[in-house]
Amino acid sequence: MSRTLMKGNEALARAAIRGGCTHFFGYPITPQNEIPEYFARELPKAGGLFLQAESEIAAVNMLYGSAAAGAQAMTSSSSPGLALMQEGISMLAATEIPCVIVNVMRGGPGLGTIQPAQSDYFQMTRGGGNGDYRILSLAPATVQESAEMMEESFALAQKYRTPVFLVSDGLLGQMMEPVQFDRHTKKKRAGNKRWILTGHHHRRPPRTIKSLRLDPAKLESHNLELQDKYGRISRRETRFELYRMNDAELVFCAFGSTARIVKNSIDDLRQKGCRAGLIRPQTLWPFPVQPFKTLPESGKAVICVEMNCGQMVDDVRLAVEGRMPVHFYGRCGGVIPEPAELSEYALELLTGGAA
């Protein structure tokens, strides 16, 4: 078992190549530049292609063309860049093109900051592009988990013929941690290939990849087919981790790097006699509703902690369905919450002090 000390961003890039990535298209933006830089160095050696685009808009459209021609393609960017890609992401969802898009989140709105944030939860779960579509959003909390999810993302994209988001943040992308690549995930491509553009070779009718359906009945049925697929993804791919939840009276919910900070607070709170636990969504969409439906009898309140002004908390409230109070604690703008401030907030809440 060999472990390598790696930056989160570089681990993502290395894992992507292991996962079968053959083509990368991207545009520079901080704090994700180590990803395209790694691909520029390493992807040609692995027989793949790295191409720097003139914009995120072009990058996502190159991704579309490349994946439509059969490549296992990906792009990466950070928050404002993802905003620019949303038109293309809507198109990728509509045309059911398998591909992977990494978002190393930074603070917003606007250009915001290059410091870490989770203020793209909406962008990663509610779309940003037009129309009814959903994107499977994987949210790792460690460099190891980043690598594992990244490697698996290509198989998931192929399995469901869908774009997949890997949602990282500036903290996770820039930190160095030991990571192990020994475990091998299957690279086999699932499903049929009869949608890929290959040229018809005079052996079949011409094939078209398109999203436009001017006949309302046809567009409705296409939408319903997409919804069926999203239902399948919801049933099969919803993921979460429970931490010290058995007897928890205070239930934290946090994802990504924030969840790690919350774990420290939970350990601290337990030492102080407060039974705290964590539900950590590993998929942001589909959101893990089930653990909120089966909260322990001991549960008194839920605290959703995010590095934003309150986005995932909407999904938490929908999942809790009023069974207990749901509170929100957030830091934003690139400010990272300290374990101590979370413990303090939780204790105040239990004694009736906090809002």
Place this chain on the structure above:
Amino acid sequence: MSVIFKKTTGLTEAATHYCPGCTHGIAHRLVGEALEELGLLGDTIGCASVGCSIFSYNYFNVDMIECSHGRAPAVATGIKRTVPDKTVFTYQGDGDLAAIGTAEIVHAAHRGENITVIFINNAIYGMTGGQMAPTTLPGQKATTAPAGRIAEFSGRPLKMSEMLAEVPGAAYVERVSLHHPKYIRKAKKAILKGFTCQLAKGGFAMVELLSTCPTGWGLDPVEAMEWLEANMIPYYPLGVLKTPEEV
């Protein structure tokens, strides 16, 4: 009886939705004929763009992909870089290529992407109902320029071929017209050259086709052909703007 003319196998049996007198039909035929004559129909992937020609994927007898407005050159880049042995072309109007897609077309040329761009310039937005395009001529009326284009207010029309010919990565750029059989024959040659340039790995090739939009212009088909000749050709001179020696 010998056959002297027949429909190209480069087009499907579908009836087009284009208006009477619109030259998209001629442009489609020429592209289809060129691909057929070069034996490329089975190995071609076309990129349809937003505008009247979005439905070109119903008419070309090749695999096609629909692209968001202006993005066809980026999509074509992704395809060509993935399957370099396939022939890849975009078919774009002037709203698509000269307005919303200027960055994508300039940078596809800049990288010297080995693709063929068929650029339909009819000086107006056809599909959306006749709005002003970057190519609309000074004085020409459009629904968003009801008094005619005022150059001092909206600028003078963009000459995309001249602009792209200046990009080092562009290998072949030619402007032709579809208003008269003599010019249509020249257009066919230019389109053939656009594809042979790609076959020779020559780099970025673009053929601009001056086209009519009788509906958008408020003219009948014959008047539209005459209007093109009298007004568009003086502003958009025909000819080769850039050519690689070997093509």
